[in-house]
Amino acid sequence: MALPKVGSIGEYIREQRQQAKISLRQLAEAAGVSNPYLSQxxxxxxxxxxxILNQIAxxxxxxxxxxxxxxxxxxDREPPSDVITAIRADPLLSERQRQVLIDIYESFRKEAPAGDEQTSQNARPQRDAETDDDPLPEEFLAALEPYAAPSGNDNVTQETKEG
Amino acid sequence: MALPKVGSIGEYIREQRQQAKISLRQLAEAAGVSNPYLSQxxxxxxxxxxxILNQIAxxxxxxxxxxxxxxxxxxDREPPSDVITAIRADPLLSERQRQVLIDIYESFRKEAPAGDEQTSQNARPQRDAETDDDPLPEEFLAALEPYAAPSGNDNVTQETKEG
DNA sequence: TCACGGCGTTTGCAATTGCAAGCAGCGCGA
DNA sequence: TCGCGCTGCTTGCAATTGCAAACGCCGTGA
Known part of the structure; x- marks a missing residue:
């Protein structure tokens, strides 16, 4: 009876499927698994x-x-830095665009811990003493400021080290 | 072939184990699987x-x-040099966040299509005729709209208990 | 009204996983 | 010569995976 920590994977799949707006049977077909099994x-x-997981993906x-x-x-030791690494490595972005993307990404990461309960070993050094009602906290808006208002402080080289 | 044989996962495990100079039972113990099963x-x-694979790893x-x-x-693990790929692969982002990031990134890409500044370390983008005043077109703002909306009801996970 | 097709779910079963117990071989000390 | 511990391998068996078939529900068209 040990369904230990499968809880979130199913929900995640269902969310992704509904995001894609396809039916359970359609996904089952595309993934090559039976629809009852996918339902379960x-x-x-x-x-x-x-x-099966791979096929569903x-x-x-x-x-x-x-x-x-x-x-x-x-x-997930690496994934966090992958996005930032990719942004940094993209030669087609200007430095400022790069900074905006990174800031937004980091604000997303801070604000919405999507799917955090499946693994017990989840490093979480950052403190969260604040409940975010707004989907976009100040950091996000702050990240936009240099774009919204060209004059001012464009020097925001507060790099956060990762990896 | 630089890539080892993909077909035989077992051989790979055995090689790794022997390289580590540990016995089958030791690895079985460390991995938390039975030794007969590991042998098979x-x-x-x-x-x-x-x-099991994860535990063996x-x-x-x-x-x-x-x-x-x-x-x-x-x-084949694609190197996450692609920003879009990295964003899509990040499991800690919500679907909406992912879409926002991708939209923003694409709007950036449309804006600066040429690969002029290839060195990312060179934080010295051209600013002579650059659209520094209006670097974020409507697409960018449009991408933000779903977030700017303060409505906080995006609950889809309807808990249905079944006996 | 019934029939058709889609949706997700339930049920029963063959095939498989994964384990506990046991088997055979090898090296070492008494 | 034993016994002990180590190596890896084989053997049943409970538990689980994954599927085919069937179920109930709902919307649409004849």
């Missing part, structure tokens, strides 16, 4: 193997790794 | 689930991802 997976009644057109992390099958 | 896995008689102190790639459970 989404409701957390079954713990799909990695193979394909059917959803999302990263397999994202799904594995959700399933707690990969320690 | 190493000889390709069984196809371990992702959970832990026991071997190697990356889970490396093992998954070996098992063919992860498509």
């Amino acid at each position: 997976i989404e409701r957390g009644l079954r713990k799909p193997s990695a193979e 394909k059917g959803l057109r999302i990263s397999s790794q994202a799904l594995y992390v959700q399933a707690g099958l990969i320690e | 896995i190493e000889r390709g008689l069984r196809k371990p689930s992702a959970e 832990k026991g071997l102190r190697i990356s889970s991802q490396a093992l998954y790639v070996q098992a063919g459970l992860i498509e």
